[in-house]
Amino acid sequence: MYLTKEEERILNGEAGETLRQAIEILVALGDIYGADGLIPIKSAQIAGVSYKTIGDAGLEWISDLQGRVKVPAILNPAGMDLEDWERLRISPDFAEKQKLIIQAYEKLGIRCECTCTPYTLVGFDVSYGDHLAWSESSAVSYANSVIGARTNREGGPSALSAALLGKTANYGFHLDENRVPKISIDVGFSLNRSDYGALGYVVGKLVGSRVPLFHLRNIPDADELKSLGAAMAASGAVALYHVNGATPEACRLDFEEPAEKITIERNQLDDIYESRRKACREPELITLGCPHCSAAELEQAAELLKEKKVSKELWIFTSRELAKRYPEQVRTIEKSGAKVICDTCMVVSPATNNYSCVMVNSGKALAYVPGMCRAEAVYGSMEACIEEAVGRTEKKAGGSY
Ligand SMILES: C[C@@](O)(CCOP(=O)(O)O)CC(=O)O
Numbered sequence: 001m002y003l004t005k006e007e008e009r010i011l012n013g014e015a016g017e018t019l020r021q022a023i024e025i026l027v028a029l030g031d032i033y034g035a036d037g038l039i040p041i042k043s044a045q046i047a048g049v050s051y052k053t054i055g056d057a058g059l060e061w062i063s064d065l066q067g068r069v070k071v072p073a074i075l076n077p078a079g080m081d082l083e084d085w086e087r088l089r090i091s092p093d094f095a096e097k098q099k100l101i102i103q104a105y106e107k108l109g110i111r112c113e114c115t116c117t118p119y120t121l122v123g124f125d126v127s128y129g130d131h132l133a134w135s136e137s138s139a140v141s142y143a144n145s146v147i148g149a150r151t152n153r154e155g156g157p158s159a160l161s162a163a164l165l166g167k168t169a170n171y172g173f174h175l176d177e178n179r180v181p182k183i184s185i186d187v188g189f190s191l192n193r194s195d196y197g198a199l200g201y202v203v204g205k206l207v208g209s210r211v212p213l214f215h216l217r218n219i220p221d222a223d224e225l226k227s228l229g230a231a232m233a234a235s236g237a238v239a240l241y242h243v244n245g246a247t248p249e250a251c252r253l254d255f256e257e258p259a260e261k262i263t264i265e266r267n268q269l270d271d272i273y274e275s276r277r278k279a280c281r282e283p284e285l286i287t288l289g290c291p292h293c294s295a296a297e298l299e300q301a302a303e304l305l306k307e308k309k310v311s312k313e314l315w316i317f318t319s320r321e322l323a324k325r326y327p328e329q330v331r332t333i334e335k336s337g338a339k340v341i342c343d344t345c346m347v348v349s350p351a352t353n354n355y356s357c358v359m360v361n362s363g364k365a366l367a368y369v370p371g372m373c374r375a376e377a378v379y380g381s382m383e384a385c386i387e388e389a390v391g392r393t394e395k396k397a398g399g400s401y
């Protein structure tokens with residue numbers, strides 16, 4: 001891989017040990033994947049924040065790093081709500097370690113808002129064609145597919161290295177030729193909201209890491225695309241997809257129809273709603289917001305919970321910035337007894353491990369909760385999730401049933 005004189009000097013340790021390690025990681029990746037050199041990036045999004053996933057070894061590594069990031073960089077969800085961690089019964093020991101992780105990142109100049117939807121935040125702009133080094137898989141999928149920016153699915157250490165250098169290795173989804181669809185997915189029936197998460201769950205398993213081109217009957221909105229991409233990245237390893245007539249590259253570029261085709265039938269999606277129902281008949285916990293809820297999703301949840309009371313735990317995850325921007329919706333949701341929780345999620349928080357059966361409206365959470373939280377997971381729409389939390393015969397706050 002070609003390195004400039006300046007990059008050679010950094011690799012030789014002349015700019016300090018932190019940058020030497022950072023460039024060593026990027027050069028190693030670049031050599032493995034055949035990069036021609038390093039390219040500048042606009043921003044980094046760094047996963048590997050929750051103490052539940054990175055543990056003491058991760059904390060130690062980050063704490064030893066020196067210097068400041070060269071581009072805007074932001075964190076993925078941590079293991080707890082950083083302002084109100086006691087609410088989900090996080091242990092003081094865990095909270096202590098989690099705070100040290102956040103402080104270590106902060107010292108490097110990283111924005112310590114912990115979210116997997118950084119593209120909704122003010123001042124963290126991403127545009128078509130931007131090169132990025134992002135690592136959370138749903139954020140990577142959204143940036144590549146829905147925005148038309150360019151990022152590989154970085155690991156936590158490589159995203160952090162890229163942030164410290166302001167550069168990443170030029171391979172994979174940074175290159176035009178790897179962004180071309182390889183398999184066509186035909187869905188011959190119309191889809192609605194949670195159907196996109198179910199579709200992503202099914203398609204991810206079928207396509208692995210290939211780039212799919214969808215032909216759908218309707219044009220999905222941004223939240224539906226977010227759910228589709230998140231699920232495909234979790235059940236498979238899809239980091240980029242296109243939707244005919246909807247996503248930017250499918251609209252701007254004249255893609256040839258891939259030779260390989262798959263048709264999805266309605267009953268494949270119905271199976272996702274039905275599956276695991278036997279093992280998880282009585283959800284004890286209901287969670288929304290994987291990926292973190294958008295403004296529109298907070299609004300929908302508030303509308304559905306208005307003047308109702310939950311009889312089961314209902315946790316709704318979003319970014320702190322959106323929760324602050326929409327206090328009215330947060331108030332309506334919390335009046336029902338549900339909790340709006342920031343900086344974390346049902347997958348990376350140890351709080352979910354206290355339950356054995358969890359209901360979700362996310363194909364990604366459906367894929368990850370069993371393995372990462374040791375709980376059964378069952379799938380439903382946001383309406384069904386809220387109905388489950390409220391209880392079908394629950395008295396409305398106003399009095400009537
Ligand atoms: C589950 C996930 O969304 C978040 C957990 O990753 P981490 O703890 O931030 O490394 C990771 C991913 O899918 O990229």
Ligand code: SF4
Nearest residue numbers: 116138290291345347
């Ligand atoms: S909410 Fe979902 S998408 Fe976001 S970090 Fe957690 S698991 Fe990943």
